[in-house]
Amino acid sequence: MFKSLSFWVILALVAGLVFGALAAPWARGAYSEIFASLESVGTLWLNALRMTVIPLVFSLLVTGIASVADAASxxxxxxxxxxxxxxxxxxxxxxxxxxxPAVFSLWPVDPDAAKVFISGAGGRAVEAAEPPHLGEWIAGLAPSNPVAAAAEGAILPLVVFAIFFGFAATRLPALQRDPMVAFFRALSDTMIVIVQWVLIAAPVGVFALSLGVGLRSGLEAAGLLVQYLAIACLVTAGVAVLACVFAIVWGRISVKTFLSGAAPVLAVAFSTQSSLASLPLMVARSRDAMGLSPRVVNLTLPLAVAVFRMTxxxxNLVVVYFMAAVFGLEFTPQQVFAGSLVAVAVSVGSVGLPGQISFIASVAPISIAMGVPLELLGILLxxxxxxxIFRTVGNVTGDMAAAAIVDKRAQQSSVPPPA
Incomplete structure (x- = not known):
C-alpha cells in the first residue's frame, strides 16, 4: 500500500487541507510570502500537466482511430x-x-463553499462568456489553421481535424500509413512519459494545491470533495445499470442469467480495478454461465478490453460538470454538444492508459471544449x-453486455430466412 502513488496522493491531499486549516493565522502574517511560494509549487505542477494536453490528445486520437480501423479489417x-x-x-x-444537470439541480454546490474552494485552489471566479451564434459555432468546427487552433487551445476544432486526419490516414497504403501511425504512437508515448514524470511529483503538487484550499476554506473543502465523490460514484454506477438494460432488452438475455454470470466478474473488477485482470473470468463466465458463443466471446471481449470503455x-463529464458547478457556470447546447463529441472521441484514444494519466488526457480536453477552467483538476485527481473502482465495474458490465448483444445479432443474422 505504501508503494502506491494513489496512497501518497490522498495522504498529501488530507495533509494539505489539515495543515492549511491549522496554519491559516500564520499565512496572513509574517509568513505570507512563504505560504504563497508553497502554493505556487502547486500551480507549477498543474501547468506541467497542462502542457502535454494538446499533443497527447491529437496523437491519441490518430492512433486510436488507426487501432479501430485495424480491428474492423x-x-x-x-x-x-x-x-x-x-x-x-x-x-x-x-x-x-x-x-x-438533474443531479446538480437536486444537490447544488454551496456557492459560499465554492467561492473559497476556488480561491484556495489558485483559481478565480469566472463569468460565462457570451456564446457564439449557432452559425459562427458551426463555421468554427473546421479549423482554418490547425496549428493556430492548437496554439490557442481551441480543442474542439482540433479534435475534428484529428478525427479527419486519423480516418484519412487509414486510407493510405500501408507503406505510407504505418510510419505515420508509428510517429504519432511515439509522440503519444513520449507525452505519457512526461506525464508519468510529472505524476511522480503528484504528492508534492497536490499538497501545495490543497494547502491553498485549506488556508482559505479550512475543512469546508472536504464537504465539496465528499459531494463530488458521492455524485461520481452514483452516476458511474448508473452506467452498469444502463449496460444491464441493454443486455436484457437488446441482447435478449434474462436478468437472472446475465446477473448471475456477471456477478463473480464484477467482484474481481471491484477488487482489482482492472478490466484486463477481469478478462479471463469474463470469457469463462460469458461462455459457461451466460451461454454465449465461444466464437463471439473470444473476439468481442478482448476487443472490448482493447478499444472500449463504456464509463x-x-x-469524465462528471468531473467537468462538477467543476462547472463550483465555478457557477451553465452550459449552452453548443457547449454540451462540443463536450459530448470530445468525450466520445477521447474515450477511444485514451483506452489502455493508466488511470491518472487517462484522467488528465480525457478530462482536460473536455473541460477546454466546454469552457471550464482547469484549476481544480489537480485536487480532483x-x-x-x-x-x-466504479468505473472498472461499469466497464466490465458494458463489455459483457456488448458480448451478449453481438451474440444475439450474430444468431439472428445466421438464421436462414423462411421458405
Whole structure:
C-alpha cells in the first residue's frame, strides 16, 4: 500500500487541507510570502500537466482511430462488435448529459463553499462568456489553421481535424500509413512519459494545491470533495445499470442469467480495478454461465478490453460538470454538444492508459471544449482512485453486455430466412 502513488496522493491531499486549516493565522502574517511560494509549487505542477494536453490528445486520437480501423479489417464480427460499442458509448454519453444537470439541480454546490474552494485552489471566479451564434459555432468546427487552433487551445476544432486526419490516414497504403501511425504512437508515448514524470511529483503538487484550499476554506473543502465523490460514484454506477438494460432488452438475455454470470466478474473488477485482470473470468463466465458463443466471446471481449470503455465519457463529464458547478457556470447546447463529441472521441484514444494519466488526457480536453477552467483538476485527481473502482465495474458490465448483444445479432443474422 505504501508503494502506491494513489496512497501518497490522498495522504498529501488530507495533509494539505489539515495543515492549511491549522496554519491559516500564520499565512496572513509574517509568513505570507512563504505560504504563497508553497502554493505556487502547486500551480507549477498543474501547468506541467497542462502542457502535454494538446499533443497527447491529437496523437491519441490518430492512433486510436488507426487501432479501430485495424480491428474492423479483421472481419464482419469485429465490425458488428465495433458498432455495438459505438451505440453503447453514445448512449452512455446521452445518459450523462441528461442525468448530470438533474443531479446538480437536486444537490447544488454551496456557492459560499465554492467561492473559497476556488480561491484556495489558485483559481478565480469566472463569468460565462457570451456564446457564439449557432452559425459562427458551426463555421468554427473546421479549423482554418490547425496549428493556430492548437496554439490557442481551441480543442474542439482540433479534435475534428484529428478525427479527419486519423480516418484519412487509414486510407493510405500501408507503406505510407504505418510510419505515420508509428510517429504519432511515439509522440503519444513520449507525452505519457512526461506525464508519468510529472505524476511522480503528484504528492508534492497536490499538497501545495490543497494547502491553498485549506488556508482559505479550512475543512469546508472536504464537504465539496465528499459531494463530488458521492455524485461520481452514483452516476458511474448508473452506467452498469444502463449496460444491464441493454443486455436484457437488446441482447435478449434474462436478468437472472446475465446477473448471475456477471456477478463473480464484477467482484474481481471491484477488487482489482482492472478490466484486463477481469478478462479471463469474463470469457469463462460469458461462455459457461451466460451461454454465449465461444466464437463471439473470444473476439468481442478482448476487443472490448482493447478499444472500449463504456464509463469513460460519463466519468469524465462528471468531473467537468462538477467543476462547472463550483465555478457557477451553465452550459449552452453548443457547449454540451462540443463536450459530448470530445468525450466520445477521447474515450477511444485514451483506452489502455493508466488511470491518472487517462484522467488528465480525457478530462482536460473536455473541460477546454466546454469552457471550464482547469484549476481544480489537480485536487480532483487526488481522489480519483475511489470513482475508478466504479468505473472498472461499469466497464466490465458494458463489455459483457456488448458480448451478449453481438451474440444475439450474430444468431439472428445466421438464421436462414423462411421458405
Amino acid at each position: 479483421t472481419g464482419r464480427l469485429a465490425v458488428r462488435s465495433l458498432l455495438v460499442f459505438s451505440v453503447l458509448l453514445i448512449s452512455a454519453t446521452v445518459y450523462a448529459i441528461s442525468v448530470l 469513460s465519457p460519463v466519468t 487526488a481522489v480519483e482512485v475511489i470513482p475508478d
